Amino acid sequence: MKQTARKLSLGAVSAVLAVSLAACGSNSSNSESGSTGGGKKVTIELALSKSSQDSAFVQQDLLDEFEKETNIKVNLQLLPAEQTSTVLQTKLAVNETPDILQYNLASATTDLNLERNFEILDDQPWVSRLLNKDVLSAYGHVYSFHVSQDTGMQGVVYNKDIFKELGLEVPKTYDEFLAACEKIKAAGYTPIFMPFKDNWAANVMPGASFGEYAAKSEPTLFDDLNANKKKWTDIQAFQTILDQQYDLYKKGYTNTDVLSDSYDMAAGKFLNKEVAMMFMGDWLIESVQQQDANMNLGLFAYPTDNSGDAYLGASPLGGQLFIPKKAKHIEEAKKFLDFIATKEVAQKIVNNQSYVSNFSDVTTPELPAYKQEILDNYITPKKVAMTMDAYMLVDRSELYRSLQDEFTGSKTSQQVLQTWNDKFAELMKDKGEAGF
């Protein structure tokens, strides 16, 4: 009797488990059939970081319009900002992919293995209308979608009103920059805000300046570094740039607690008129002006030397849409991109966001003053270089951490580069790159 009861209970448990497993499986097969059934409503999943939830591509009215037109519903998966890459890596690894995801192209090549995981979009109808294919391409193929070609620019964000009040011009040389810092400090403002508790912020100036050095002096530098033909410690200019950043701190031109202050404090520091400058991208200007439209901020290129010919750093375009190869609804996902790429929808987005349009038949609207200045002073005269990050094939966190070490006094600039050189070689070797 007991034996029977035991067998029965085991059987029951197995049955429950089998049913639950079957339920997991059938979920996906149901949606599969939904996608093929004519006229049936299909739901596609779009994953993006919570920090990108204001993205123009996921505004509710746009999604509603798309659903009305195509009967395809877009469901948003908002991922925690600090875990976005880990969550996406995991989803891609176990083939539980969303149908579309929003990410940065440059990071996708290092973090998400572009070639293995994503659809090539070369044959999509909107590709022929693109003005600048490069910002959406890698390895010679279009892998991503965006209506803008407006890459973020990096340099020194500055408060024009403070500069005007102190009679300062935009510094063209390193000496002028130091003189400006001195004058700002004497007037009681913090010349430069360094929020290096967030270690990536310590890389903004070096990242742009390394890129500028390579563009001007050694165009093949990053290719050589990536092929192990050169070492990070070989480049004297890198060391000089890191020394400069540390010197600004040692000279008292920065906030005193650089390793305790974080990036989220930056907008407040500008709004309260506590700081005059910061090494950052133009996205900071946008977020400050969203809180106070009267804030008069601009961006200039950080002068690493006295040549008077400083370049802005151009970050790779961010916020592109990608379609994973393992997506369950690839055709529907492509329809979503087609929809956004239509002249009317794209024009609406470009107008609302003041983007530089990437479609030949969509016109660029009037730009905000700071963007127009960047366009006139740097982009048009070609005083722009891609930042170091655009060339990197591996995770840079260890470099950022070493930059913090410089500010605790535990590493010199040379040791920072040595540490990064070793870690870089290890990561490249693990990745299987030739030459390491």
Added chain:
Amino acid sequence: MMTRSKSMYGYYLVWPALLIYTVFFVMPAIIGLYYSFTDWRLDRIGIKFIGIDNFNKIFTDDTLLLAMKNTFIFALATVVGKNVIGLVLAIALNMRLKSRNFLRAIFYSPSILSVLVISIVFTPILRTEGMVNKFFDAIGLHFLSQAWLTDPHLVIWTVALVAIWQQAGFQMAIYLAGLQSISKEYYEAATIDGAGAWRSFTNITVPLLLPAININLMLTLIGGLKVFSEVFVLTSGGPGNSSQVVGTIILRAFGEGNWGLGTAINTLLFLIVSLIAIPLLVFMRRKEVTE
């Protein structure tokens, strides 16, 4: 003769729980053990068996060794801190004080807060220009002002202090339960025999409190060795790598796409925790006495 009919429920009732435990805990652990010997990576399709390469890497990487050292510092500091403070609080609040219930609630309350809240509260307090340093400056003890969260040599101790502040109240609650289970008659008899407070404490309280001490030591030791959240929210392992612990290093390895290495570090952590905790548990159990 023992008969099965004496037990009210059959052993087979354990099967569902055992099955779930096996599927969700035992199997992933075994699979993890396998992956720790492979070159499993984000950007590689095939997985190759690479023997003990990952483990070799762990013992030759300075940052990983630093993380091990920091983990032990954190574990030791929190075991001592949480238990000593927890026990002192428990003894104090076991006395006949009018406000003891209120005080018990006050000392216990930090342990119910989320670690994230602790980070938001302590990060500004521990800044170089924060409240702690301002307090020391105000009372003339300027030499005690420190860069609590940014001095590479100090930071792991600071994180441990915050963890002790948060969790000592929890240890107190366990000690209090233990103290209340000791019969007052022992103390009365000891007093009649002329024993002082210290003799009573060492000869009655400590031996009879051993089960509670045992539990607390185990909880704090295992929690200390597995530390992640306190470090992650307060410093993210920084500045640089100076407060990295094994838990945050695992996250770093995953972030770098090196999943095989991350799993290997995890396996190592599991082994370390087991090798320390199990013998200690056996040893402490033997020391326990019953009333």
